[in-house]
Amino acid sequence: MTTAQYIEEILASYEFDGNYTGYSQITAGHINCTFALQFELNGKNKQYIAQQINTNVFKTPVELMENMVNVTNHLAEKIRLNGGDTEREALYALIAKDGKPYHIMSDGTFWRCVNFITDAYSCDTIENPQVFFNAGAAFGDFMSKLADFPGETLHETIPDFHNTKQRFKNFLAALESNKSGRKDSVKDEIEFVLQRKEDSEKLVDLIEKGELPIRVTHNDTKINNIMFDNQSNLGLCILDLDTVMPGLSLYDFGDAIRSGAGTAAEDEKDASKMKLNVELYKAYTEGYLSTAGKSLTPKEAENLAFSAKLLTFECGMRFLTDYLDGDVYFHTDYPEHNLVRCRTQFALVKDIEIHMDELNEITAKLYGRYSK
Ligand code: GN1
Numbered sequence: 001m002t003t004a005q006y007i008e009e010i011l012a013s014y015e016f017d018g019n020y021t022g023y024s025q026i027t028a029g030h031i032n033c034t035f036a037l038q039f040e041l042n043g044k045n046k047q048y049i050a051q052q053i054n055t056n057v058f059k060t061p062v063e064l065m066e067n068m069v070n071v072t073n074h075l076a077e078k079i080r081l082n083g084g085d086t087e088r089e090a091l092y093a094l095i096a097k098d099g100k101p102y103h104i105m106s107d108g109t110f111w112r113c114v115n116f117i118t119d120a121y122s123c124d125t126i127e128n129p130q131v132f133f134n135a136g137a138a139f140g141d142f143m144s145k146l147a148d149f150p151g152e153t154l155h156e157t158i159p160d161f162h163n164t165k166q167r168f169k170n171f172l173a174a175l176e177s178n179k180s181g182r183k184d185s186v187k188d189e190i191e192f193v194l195q196r197k198e199d200s201e202k203l204v205d206l207i208e209k210g211e212l213p214i215r216v217t218h219n220d221t222k223i224n225n226i227m228f229d230n231q232s233n234l235g236l237c238i239l240d241l242d243t244v245m246p247g248l249s250l251y252d253f254g255d256a257i258r259s260g261a262g263t264a265a266e267d268e269k270d271a272s273k274m275k276l277n278v279e280l281y282k283a284y285t286e287g288y289l290s291t292a293g294k295s296l297t298p299k300e301a302e303n304l305a306f307s308a309k310l311l312t313f314e315c316g317m318r319f320l321t322d323y324l325d326g327d328v329y330f331h332t333d334y335p336e337h338n339l340v341r342c343r344t345q346f347a348l349v350k351d352i353e354i355h356m357d358e359l360n361e362i363t364a365k366l367y368g369r370y371s372k
């Protein structure tokens, strides 16, 4: 089916407010395909988001949508109690004419529609420490709002998503089978991963020893998964709830630093441009602890800086694994795209390693201030 046919079937399957005027594609995101649908209602523009769920990645989309509905209901309730605006501060799945929060197309593909967050923006990179502080506060707040959500009711939409021990094994398997035949061209990157086996085990071991609390976490706190208010620049709404699952606070913290505190884009071709911006690290940490600090245990706080390194390493390792597998997981725009992404992530890992003592010091100071 063509995009136009998909949109046509979506329009026929939902009852949207207003007259349809057109659509545009939103290209951010490496997994799902996203479109903004435009309508005219009482002389004003109104938009909705339509999204095709990647069922190669999310094998159980009905369960995924059950998670999303339950999580967004829970968030909306909290926002209502705070006197907030549920239309702008939370996502919700639109209900199709058949009563379901999703639509299965006539060709079997899986789609959903959600509200469009108005008067807000998202960004792939951040330069302003105040905005990044706001992002940290918003992700900390997100976790706090879900602190009383029954985690055991959530389906695991991607098993072992941040299990870095398992990710390491998957990498070794990809290396072994070398499906793409690219193995010999990435010797340095392979070596980089092999040298960090111990890092990949650290948090998993702490979980097994019961030293880190399992919470309900977002698990994909990439900086473009947050909408900022146009006026205040505050983090308004958290997007992409597909991987909300039981996890570690550290996964959310680490991935936000990975995606927002680097000095270059994730797919910058000149990896030497990728460093850690320590000022941004500090801003995010302060924002995050300003809303989550009181609920974090000392063991979690102690591992925050390490998690920035680990989540960056994990992501680079996943890009490399996909490169070895022949680009079957992440959307890529050109043949070396996954390798380019892997290299920026490893450059960032290296720079985080260089700054590790300083980062631990900054974090400990801020935790001391915000945990009381
Ligand atoms: C994917 O879908 P998107 O672009 O928000 C991936 C994340 C990675 C990220 C790297 C379900 O996120 O885990 O960190 O790419 N999502 C999934 O940019 O695998």
Ligand code: MG
Residues within 6 Å of the ligand: 029, 031, 220, 240, 242
């Ligand atoms: Mg995502």
